[in-house]
Amino acid sequence: MDQQFASDNYAGLCPEAWQAMAEANAGHAPAYGDDPWTARAADRFRALFGTECEVFFVFNGTAANALALAALCQSYHSVICAEAAHVETDECGAPEFFSNGSKLLVAPASGGRLTPHAIRTLATARGDIHYPKPRAVTITQPTETGEVYSLAEIRAIAAECRALGLRLHMDGARFANACASLGCSPAEMTWQAGVDVLCFGGTKNGMAVGEAVIFFNRALAEDFDYRCKQAGQLASKMRFLAAPWVGMLESGAWLRNAAHGNACARDFAAMLDGIPGVAPMFPVQSNAVFLQAPPAVLEGLKERGWRFYTFIGGGARFMFAWDARPERMRALADDLRALAAGAICQG
Ligand SMILES: *Cc1c(COP(=O)(O)O)cnc(C)c1O
Secondary structure, eight states: OOOOOSOGGGSOOOHHHHHHHHHHTTSOOOSTTOSHHHHHHHHHHHHHHTSOOEEEEESOHHHHHHHHHHHHOOTTEEEEEETTOHHHHSSTTHHHHHTTSOEEEEEOOGGGOOOHHHHHHHHHHOOSTTSOEEEEEEEESSOTTSOOOOHHHHHHHHHHHHHHTOEEEEEETTHHHHHHHHTOOHHHHTTTTTOSEEEEEOTTTTOSSOEEEEESSGGGGTTHHHHHHHTTOOOTTTHHHHHHHHHHHHHTHHHHHHHHHHHHHHHHHHHTTTOTTOEESSOOOSSEEEEEOOHHHHHHHHHTTOOOBOSSTTSEEEEOOTTOOHHHHHHHHHHHHHHHHHHHHHO
């Protein structure tokens, strides 16, 4: 099919990930992560973050988030998240399931961003035995609507977490886009700011499949390998989850891909300037553009074959992946312009 912007998951594999998969396919290797690719990928992450973190590879983001949160909590604990958080809205209860019942406590949050105040309000609302005890906070970076927490915001949240005895998890399904957006190092955005565990997304970054769960607080990683196995997330041919990370991290593609997606989102938003009734709903800070547009315009886009989601963020969402092409973006913008003009004539 022609290139679409419904999701960064519509894109294929980037050449660096594909090449590493081909190299990993050159012969036999030990199973279940006991292979040179898995060791090399974990070492690459330790070099990237500049610290002795514990690294695990799982198949997808739902598993990464759910298992990481389960590792932070007992079943009688609770996890504070934003109301728009993927863990709350798009994981079919997996965090509650894998933690044997840890409850998600949902905070109202503009742009999907939690604040220290919102965290404190929820964490201190109840201190009695009848309510699940707050134990962790999860933030999504970038948020579900494509906004990015600043380093100062993350540090302030982490400080509040420490004061309240809460652990801090980061859902980084598009972590690379946040790094490219802020121009900071992965270390600054995570352990140096006080993040205990990060889910680093590979799929949306240009791999076929796979996310890395990275524990900066290494004590929290105890028995995490067993947790992964029990959850059906231990790949027997682990080298094919690990090798693409080697390709992405050693070539720098992880950051290049993200920077390209972010630049495309900015360019696309600029192409919409002056189209009546059509405007971005949120600041464009990563690879997402959410559009407010008249219903007739969105209907018209669908008739012209464009695909997009409207259930996230309340507008039409367009995501720009590592391979987003300017001419397809231009075609979408041209269709939006024509449809918006038509909607005005009819109105
Ligand atoms: C895509 C995404 C995930 C992971 O989703 P899977 O489909 O389970 O891989 C997690 N969090 C956020 C914010 C996402 O956008």
